[in-house]
Amino acid sequence: MNKSSYYDLIRYPLLTEKTIEAKESHNQYAFAVDRQANKVEIKKAVETLFNVKVQGVRTLSVKGKEKRVGRNVGKRSDWKKAIVTLKPEQKIEFFEGM
Numbered sequence: 001m002n003k004s005s006y007y008d009l010i011r012y013p014l015l016t017e018k019t020i021e022a023k024e025s026h027n028q029y030a031f032a033v034d035r036q037a038n039k040v041e042i043k044k045a046v047e048t049l050f051n052v053k054v055q056g057v058r059t060l061s062v063k064g065k066e067k068r069v070g071r072n073v074g075k076r077s078d079w080k081k082a083i084v085t086l087k088p089e090q091k092i093e094f095f096e097g098m
Contacts, residue, residue: 012032053087062078
């Protein structure tokens with residue numbers, strides 16, 4: 001894979017209170033990723049894009065919520081979340097100061 005496809009694989013970082021706490025206490029970072037991505041691809045993408053060493057990757061599929069607008073019912077898209085644990089003394093500079 002080339003570097004531009006890694007950018008397509010990792011959609012965006014997840015910045016919530018829970019993920020910020022995990023970053024500080026367990027050195028874990030959360031990303032929304034492509035639904036077809038596997039753990040090996042996610043690990044390689046994070047190591048290449050952020051120049052860090054990954055210890056482990058955990059993934060989970062998140063079901064989209066049903067939403068209503070008046071009497072019309074719609075559904076948000078399903079998506080995939082990846083929780084990446086970095087090796088000790090590693091950090092992603094992008095997240096620092098958040």
